[in-house]
């Protein structure tokens with residue numbers, strides 16, 4: 359007999375388990391099916407953005423995550439970029455996501471993904487409404503108007519069927535769920551094979567002491583046409599991962615991988631390999647993140663090389679976005695448009711991230727390396743190299759994903775959902791709320807509820823604001839939307855939020871803001887919860 363749950367999650371990597379935690383904390387009955395018993399021992403997904411740390415904070419596990427860090431305290435998480443190889447005189451240490459730190463409530467972190475997954479799995483185990491089926495793989499996924507049926511099998515050939523109201527495929531780049539749902543995709547297939555090596559070498563650590571201490575080292579060689587030769591630290595002084603392009607036809611048997619690493623570094627050094635794997639570089643995005651009762655999230659929805667650290671960070675944002683929307687639907691206040699908005703919000707973000715911040719960067723570097731060479735024209739190269747350094751700040755600053763064009767956000771007229779934006783403290787509909795201190799000394803983030811929050815800022819007993827709050831509260835009661843109201847003064851840091859009334863979604867994005875009550879508070883609410891698309 360089939361077991362029944364509200365949601366079936368296929369794949370228990372960081373995104374699947376993150377989604378299970380988000381649903382579990384909202385009391386949703388979900389089952390997670392993961393074919394592996396333990397996380398893959400590859401030190402990938404290390405660069406965790408401040409926004410990702412906000413998710414861990416919301417899930418009550420930010421301290422547990424930070425305690426798993428293996429880098430020494432104070433170790434910079436950014437890296438070195440060098441021309442040609444790591445012996446070059448041309449190098450710089452570009453800024454990383456710490457330059458956008460002030461707009462997030464949590465700081466960046468760096469640790470191997472298997473530790474992140476351990477922390478997530480431990481949190482999931484504390485959620486009574488979540489069932490984990492490790493060691494089981496999804497084989498077949500069917501859906502009709504009434505629900506989904508997922509056939510799972512274990513290594514011994516035992517089979518079971520799980521029924522659910524929705525299925526979410528978080529099953530990685532080769533997603534079975536995506537294929538079973540019939541979702542196609544587009545993007546760039548570069549026909550470029552890459553190597554991923556995990557190794558130990560104290561000698562490499564010693565040779566890199568010529569640079570200020572950093573976590574990663576990227577050698578941009580003109581022969582590699584913009585593809586990175588990338589060394590990343592795992593345990594400082596001891597272990598590393600490395601990825602780089604390799605020629606077509608490369609196999610484990612016909613290639614001296616030590617020579618590949620030595621070429622990238624520009625010098626020989628002792629290496630003990632723990633893992634060597636080959637993969638194809640692709641930047642792709644699914645045509646849609648939803649078909650009927652089936653959704654996809656994380657690498658199942660978008661695949662890309664680990665350039666810029668967008669994978670696990672983007673995937674966990676998918677999970678956070680979808681989790682509260684599914685819960686709202688089950689709790690009876692979220693509408694169909696809210697579920698539709700998951701793909702409408704998340705897909706364009708990755709489409710632009712892949713195109714402009716990943717593929718675009720490979721192409722820019724390819725072009726740049728072809729145009730400038732210190733051997734051909736040193737003066738031109740020196741000037742261009744200095745310009746490159748200055749550009750890095752702008753790139754990081756301009757990555758500010760927002761949902762201005764979302765059907766469930768009261769964005770500006772003509773607003774478009776985009777990965778490009780500008781960080782600002784001022785609240786804007788469709789944008790991430792920024793942390794600011796309230797008069798109580800608490801940060802606004804510490805006052806947010808798990809569902810919608812109305813932040814009402816007024817000096818003294820501001821009659822207009824009090825009346826607007828009553829109108830919005832009354833609308834939420836009518837629409838049965840759980841709401842927490844936070845009242846504070848419109849002064850100090852709080853005034854930098856730039857609006858006296860801010861309606862914040864469960865995922866910390868602003869649904870609406872203004873200085874007066876909206877013309878029709880109920881219509882606004884209905885739009886934010888996807889039961890009415892136009893207000």
Ligand SMILES: Cc1cc2nc3c(=O)[nH]c(=O)nc-3n(C[C@H](O)[C@H](O)[C@H](O)COP(=O)(O)OP(=O)(O)OC[C@H]3O[C@@H](n4cnc5c(N)ncnc54)[C@H](O)[C@@H]3O)c2cc1C
Nearest residue numbers: 369371373393402403405496530656657664667669670671
């Ligand atoms: C070298 C390297 C460095 C990286 N660095 C970064 C970084 O710094 N920052 C960043 O954000 N990202 C980084 N990434 C990318 C990041 O690791 C991925 O984006 C991330 O793992 C995606 O998580 P996921 O849960 O979507 O998919 P996965 O981690 O691939 O998990 C999918 C899970 O689904 C399971 N599964 C598959 N099929 C089935 C099935 N049929 N039934 C049941 N289970 C199934 C798999 O066993 C797996 O556990 C890096 C990747 C690499 C390779």
